[in-house]
Amino acid sequence: MSFLLCIPIILPIVAGLAMLIAKPKKRIVREVYVAGVIILDMILSLIFIFTVPDQKFTLVQFTDTISITLKVDGMSTIFGMIVSILWVVATFYSFEYMKHEGKENKFFSFFTMSMGVVMGIAFSANLITMYLFYELLTMATLPLVMHSMDQKACAAGKKYVIFSITGASFGFVAIMLLMNYGVSLDFVYGGILDMAKVGGMEHLLLAGFILAFFGFGVKAAIFPFYSWLPSAGVAPTPVSALLHAVAVVNAGIFAITRVIYYSFGADFLRGSWAQTVVMVATIITIVFGSSMALRTKHIKRRLAYSTVSNLSYMLFSLSLMTPAGMVGGLTHMLFHSVLKITLFFVAGAIIYKTGREYVGEVEGFGRSMPITMICFTVCSLGLIGLPPLMGFSSKWHIASAAVESGNPLAYAGIGALIVSALLTTLYLVIIIIKAYFPRKDLDVKTLNKDVKDPNMLMTIPMIALSAVSIIIGVYPTPFIRVFETIAGGLF
Amino acid sequence: MHEAHNFIYNFPFFCIILTMVGGVVMPFIRNGWIAQKINMGIIAAVGGMNVAVLCQLMVDGGKTVTYMMGHFPAPFGNEIRFGPMEAIMALCFCLVMGMSILGGLKDIYHDVRKGKQNLYFLMINLLLCSLLALIYTNDMFTGYVFIEINTIAACAIVMSKDSGETIVATIRYLIMSLLGSGLFLMGISMLYGITGHLLMVPLKDSIGDLVTSGQYAIPLTVIIGLISLGVAIKSALYPFHSWLPGAHGSATTSSSAILSGLVLKGYIILLIKVIYRVVTPEVMAELQITNVLLVFGVVGMIMGSVRALKERHIKRMIAYSSVAQIGYIFMGIGLGSTVGIMAACFHILSHAFTKPMLFCSAGALVDASGHNYDFKKLRGSALKNPLAGIAFTVGGLSMIGIPLMAGFPSKLYFSTGAIQGDWFRLGVVLTALAISTVLNALYYLPAIINMWTPKKSQEASHGHDHGDAHGAHDAHGGDAHGHAEELANVEDHEDEHEEVHEKPRITVSFVVSMVIFLASNFALGIFYQPLMNIIEQGISVL
The missing domain is CATH 1.10.287 (Helix Hairpins)
Known part of the structure; x- marks a missing residue:
């Protein structure tokens, strides 16, 4: 039965290619087709995630040690679940949103294909497989970033490709080192290094780890390789929401988790100079991302900088190299995904209905777009970390993991978290205040005459995600249990 | 030393003679179309014979066979010697040659003057003949003779497209090429002077003696240096590449494909044979020539790509990419280990299958966009000729080194070779590989995106x-x-x-060629292990 594992990956890719060739002309045909494929794929992924754990399926055997192999383990479960469920939500949102962007056939073809590729990353059982899908992800999402094909989009796309491929090619160097100094390339909790071969070559491998961290970290927007993410905001909003807040950036986080905990092994890295280097980088990114967000007036770019900062929360937590740190990172990965995708949906709804893109232009929207702004408020407060909402428990776990780790740098990290929380409050609350309390002398009524909430296709995803964020925020325990088992190496 | 006892072991000799005879016959066939058919027949026959040779060699346990032409011993006779690696190279070369001609057939009939087309196929036959001879020969001087034949045939197929541009390109090519073969000739004549041999095996013994006794140390360095330099010039290693973009960029599609995919490699295979059969890798390393090749290779990898980045003319861009790929191959030789040479040999094959595919598909895309070579103007051309578009995309991705495609195993083996080498090699080669990957992506991806974007x-x-x-x-x-x-x-x-309205006519031959190229590209990328085994076996008995 294990061969079924490749279905969630191949189905969307084939379906997307078929659509690229067939080019359905009627909107309804296209929407039913895309929704059908993506929902089917989500259902299949969830079924496989929950029914066939710990089975391997080798797609292609290159040599005895190198193969393209799929497997579902704990990490795949989390990433696969986040991605497949949010993908469905984003699909419905895009049906409405993409009406004003045009070229929908091309968009939805690549949108569908990207899902297969991301599932490939989630299900990959070794580094070579992950590398393959990682490169493919860049290729599959590039047309989405360059969707409008104007000068700005092309420049952003070019930047995205340069950054991603550079990162992956340095990551590849690390993979090669692991191949020569490891037992195999499979993901095994605790690492695959062959200590007999490593002896004397520790610094080479640590350098390799640095390459892998920053190489794969490019997709997770680590400082100083973050700048593609704000630029990529020129893409249509569903892309920014799904790919640049969830799928692509989390693929970066996912890859780094695999590299730290499943390839080099946390024990090998803990306390080394390499750990110091990466921790410093994450701490810088946390503060830097938040401050840039505060300085940026363009809503989508502000959210993108906020993503940069939040991704480094996860990276900081992961780089503690302890199981508790892994729990914190994974928790924040899940929670941030839900929150940030909703925030982007709201920004997109504003652009879609009014064409306004800047912070100052949303004055009085609390009254004109009530549903949208309520969702924004809920998720903003969640991201700020107001208990009992979502962001609180994840940040709590990160901070407590940092304290437990006993690493002196971790305290600096906690400081950065506090500063960043303050900045997050500022850059999100300003928007909320503007929306609900417009300036007295402003004639909001005439200014926002035509502004109303978008239709159901857009509001329902936002409402649902906000509701989910509240529910999980109040009852995070079951999720954290799962993360703890994974970080304990049991699943 | 094995004597030829099996009839199949006559085949390599037959291949060389058959192609030569084919070349001689061509002028008498006035019709280009018939000439092409005969030529394809010859290539197919040669390919088939090489399959037989390869199978027989593998059945006999992957040995090397020495074959004396006419059974005359050394000073008068001439030897060829072949093992699994030679056989597989010859086989792949035939396949690539045939497919390159099919892929650019439309352009051959368009670019080469009517009535002269048979002569084009004459040159193709001679080219194949000389390539086979370079692969199979066991004699330095025979190697030199066929290098010259190769040069002349290669220049002729560049010039076959009748334009001012190609004539200038050919003259540059001719001068540089002759310089290269001149250096090679100087090398072997000096070698003859100090050893008195031209056959490879006795040469190895006497060079071994010279090295152990410490005699002629400086002349030996000079000789090996001259031979390497000659080959480097002829195969366009970086600082000696200036003739390549002109020649490959302006020639007709098939010529560019064959020149890039095969002709450059023929000399390198000869060099690899010289290294293993005459000089031995240890002596190469001792004389520091390995290190020099490594440095030149790495510089070539980077600089070739940098020059390609600046290029707007699509075929010149692909040609510069060849300069970079030749850098890879020399880097593999420069690694100085068996893994390095294996990687270099595999890269010869993977590049031989990828680059002609790129040239043929680029030719078709150029055709689809109204004979416009500026890659910005190729916009939308892939939509008009999707097969060419797919081939170019796969070729580009393979060059970048995406898994499942032919470029990936090369990258894998180059880096393995680097990691097993010393610190200098590890650092330099891994960095160069990473940078070069990015550079490849930087010029192939924009071209790919551009051609798939509507006008x-x-x-x-x-x-x-x-x-x-x-x-x-x-x-x-x-x-x-x-x-x-x-x-x-x-x-x-x-x-x-x-x-x-605008759909160009896609010929059957083009479809066949592209499909086979695509299939072989994926086959190389996925099932590379058996091929690597053959290459490894071949190198061990070289």
């Missing part, structure tokens, strides 16, 4: 409509959807309309 005119109308739809949206809110949908539908129809 500017369509784009402009697109943007306009989109603006309209948006405007309508603002005014009517949700009610405008019907309108927008209508517009989208109209656009879709328009797209189709134009495509049908």
